[in-house]
Amino acid sequence: MTHSPLTDVPVLVEREVVADGTGCLVRVQFNRPDRLNAVDLDLLTAFGDVMSSVAEVGDDGLPVRAVVLSGAGKTLSAGADLMNVVGGGQDPAAIMAAASRAVLGVLDCPVPVLCALTGKSAGFGVSLGLAADITVMAENGALVLSFADVGLSADGGISQLLPSAVGRQVASRMLLTGERVDAATALSTGLVAETAPDADVVRRTEELAATIAAKPAGAVRGIKRTLSATVRADIVAALDLEAVIQEPLLAGPELKAAAQRFFGR
Template structure:
């Protein structure tokens, strides 16, 4: 079987690639767990000085897999737990993390991309909190990561109206750090990766710790609030309708129940 993520040590760089291109790298619980384990291990490895996240094919990630993943089961609290573990690992690891967004970053895929320290997107990419379209709320820390970057009003637009944010607008808002023409994307990702990997490792680690303390001090509390809310929403008729309409490729008809 093709592994769902690829983990490669490339000199001082740990490269993690989400590797389900046929499903636009939609996350399963197993994928998120493997990615979290890789980032956690990197945090204990002095030979790793930068971490890069990317998606194979034409997407960063389409979010949680609503088609059933490896087991045929829908996302549940185990999926949220695995996603939260990855988000915390990305923020806690002392190395700088770069997300190379070469296509859509949707749902919890958006959350993962925004949890990186440096988020580089090609011009054709976009960011989308599509949770409400299937009767859910944002998770993966998005209810803190997004407003911390762009403010409450824009976060509401993304979360309640599920507005797609093109990469150029995301950079203008301050949601991401870089937007790059598609044909220059790979070169710019490598340039920034080399700069991070050969920079002052200890200074980067202490800077990241301080930025976490000042801008994301309630991340763990936020993840817990999202988990409780999402666990309740998984039991609703609206979520069932959202999944059915997604699979049938039609607009959902929500009842509010």
Template sequence: MSTEPPVRIDHDGAALRITFDRPDQLNALTTAMVTRAADAVEAAVTDAGVRVVVLTGAGRAFCAGADLAGRDLEADPDTGTIDAANRLTGLLRAIPKPVLAAVNGPAVGVGCSFALAADLTVARESAYFLLAFANVGLMPDGGSTALVPAAVGRARAARMALLAERVPAPQALDWGLISHVVPDDEFDAEISRLTTKLAEGPTAAYAQTKRALAAASLAQLDGAFAVEREGQSALFGTKDFAEGVAAFRAKRRPEFRGE
């Protein structure tokens, strides 16, 4: 039996495909899963055979966010999870090759952050995006406090972060949060088409384009990582976080007290 974290790493010609592979848990992430995905992206930086990276999820979800059900976060609020998430987001932005997020279903919490860190974010029409952190007494992380306002502005970013509302894929496209929405039955074919187009494209030009776009719109990303880490680390010790996790596991509405 494999002891590798459930992340599939597949090389298909010039494409590196990274798949979060816990479909029964809607691809809820462990630290080890995020680390494995980040290691694969880092290796692809210097792999001349990789010309495009595709990030997706198995089954009916892209990613349900961090695994709150399978880990005692109250007893072990490991900042290593935040560090791993920040590392993966940073690599997706910095790798000098195009990154395509194939959002096959809900992209929630830090899963939403990873989807939005891609250069092109392509979603099934039935998918949605959700910064669910406030529902468990936490703040957005994985770089989303920089990624989201850069795409949709401060007001809509605050709406997503504070109200934890679902943003359906068509609305996300209308807001400018993502690049493409595809009918569900055409999704796989469109991902294949875009992957081939990017793999056959001018990789050096893509690298310089990514660099320029990041300089223009995401200059504060590293600062956001630091602020998120500090804030999230403080929130791990609050009663509201303990209540949020307990309510999540009991499938009830949390009663927050600001403590």
């Protein structure tokens, strides 16, 4: 880990995830644009490591006031990397453990995590957007709830996060039909905090982060902690159940068939 001489905020570089600090802001970026930042065991592990390091920096009293999460290229994440998850022999239990750690890394971060949802985010990418404290979505973007389409159940805590935002009936419709949610609907149903022109999503997210960073640090951390505490137990329970259900599906024939259809095109 190296430190910036100006900010003393670490610059963390993993192959799949990059984090850098400017002033009181830490930017964390998924760094697999050639694969639309699709998640597999390696990316999930790297993201969990980065979020753990960010939390340690904040606890050490260094000037971290907010985190901005984004994806290099067109989207935050297109969901599961079918090639690596199915064809790479990755262990389903390890994948689900890493996914849970990633979501809890956002929830347990001592400072607010703001998420920039650019383009079309799918699957676990949607879960992370819902887990963040504040999410800004591109006006022409979409949330693609495609779990069932590829033979998977819900994961990333979305079985708790989604119905908490839109209610059980609407959440059931969205997940069971593989609904594609546009930005206007996402905003009106409380799935995101704001929308912004496509080219301005990251800038607007960083602008909000800067506004938060200017507030008294103790107050900001207190609000983050109390809001997270009210839902943490339910999210942990959801993650645990999701893992039990999802692990066999990750090794199941439906996901393999979906991967064959996708890569056979």
